[in-house]
Amino acid sequence: MTASGETDRAPRVLIVEDRAHRPLAHYPTRFAELAEGFTANGCSVEALTSQGWLYGDGTGTSFVVRRYGAVHRVLFRLGDALRDTRGARRVAARLRTVACIGAARARCRGAGDPAPIVVVTSDGIDPFVASSRGGNGRWLIAQYDEPSPPRRPVVDRAARAERRRRAAGGRMRIVASSDSDRAHWQEIAAFLDPLTSPMTGAHDVPLVADAKARLGVDDDAKVALVFGTAREGKDVDVVARVFAELRDWLVVVAGTIAGEYRPRTGARDTIVLGGFVDEMTRSLVFSAADVVVLSFRADYTRTSNVLTDAVSWGVPVVCSEGSPAAAVVDEYRLGTVFAAGNPDALERAVRLAPASIEPAELARARTELSAAAVAARLLAAVC
Helix, strand or coil: CCCCCCCCCCCEEEEEEECCCCCCCCHHHHHHHHHHHHCCCCCCEEEEEEECEEEEECCCEEEEEEECCCCHHHHHHHHHCCCCCCCHHHHHHHHHHHHHHHHHHHHHCCCCCCCCCEECCCCCCCCHHHHHHHCCEEEEECCCCCCCCHHHHHHHHHHHHHHHHHHHHHEEEEECCCCCHHHHHHHCCCCHEEEEECCCCCCCCCCCCCCCHHHHCCCCCCCCEEECCCCCCEECCCHHHHHHHHHEEEEEEEHHHHHHHCCCCCCCCCEEEECCHHHHHHHHHHHHCCCCCCEECCCCCCCCCHHHHHHCCCEEEEECCCCCHHHHHHHHHEEEEEECCHHHHHHHHHHCCCCCCCCCHHHHHHHHEEEEHHHHHHHHHHH
């Protein structure tokens, strides 16, 4: 492999995504953007999904989309059905992990030598079970939630499996979405050598020229976009309160977060596009936006795919301080930040937000936060 000096053949990557079939959030596009990033690094990429891909079979893309085998699909669906059942969540995570890792191993066995690098982007995968079940080879296991300490025998079994894997020339690493989560994983799973990296990257996306007109608003209207999935840790109430008073702004709320957005009595000029947002609508609302508003609670530690979208479409961002997204906003001068939960600070940040991102900073952000850059870091981390 070129990246590690093993062979001159192009690196092969297998990306595993269990939510690609769901019309929810960034699931249908997250793995695909990452796949394109690996392709840009000269890799041959396959995607393995639990129940297919919402957008087809991968025809016309640079990667191939496959499904779990029948047995692993059944195991996964059983685990998925138990996911929100009280008292069965640990069993559900184990079943889903066994299905995911088993399907990946089965695909690797049929792929020839050298085996692909496996990148598991699936949600709710137990990395200790993954380590125990993963066998040899090179693995990256994305973790989006804060870790919960497992029982000691589970840790010991996973650590022994990792020692065997490394002795055979492989390795497994945890990919955390923030430095704070990486530090937590380091405390309980240091043998899986956690690292911090996003799993999606920015693109240079053309704007829809008449986006505001398509939304039925004047071209000179100032549009603030609140976009994404309803999730614990997001604070949209403060956004609703502030924009109820900012009468010179029109708010577009798109995605399942619309159900959490409750404008106060008297608020006006709000366009609500609830539920799943398809690719055409996503491009429309980001093209129409003058700012994207990201509001999190003070202890929020996740990265933001919406921030990645804002960089892709080149829209200035107003973001609450203390979050991983705010650090990116500051680093690349993408907009303004405000004290989390503080209406006055949010109002000031909106007033001070730039009309556009400085071109050199936007170009730097798109390059350094691109899918190709993310994939290159992940390749270096496991090779």
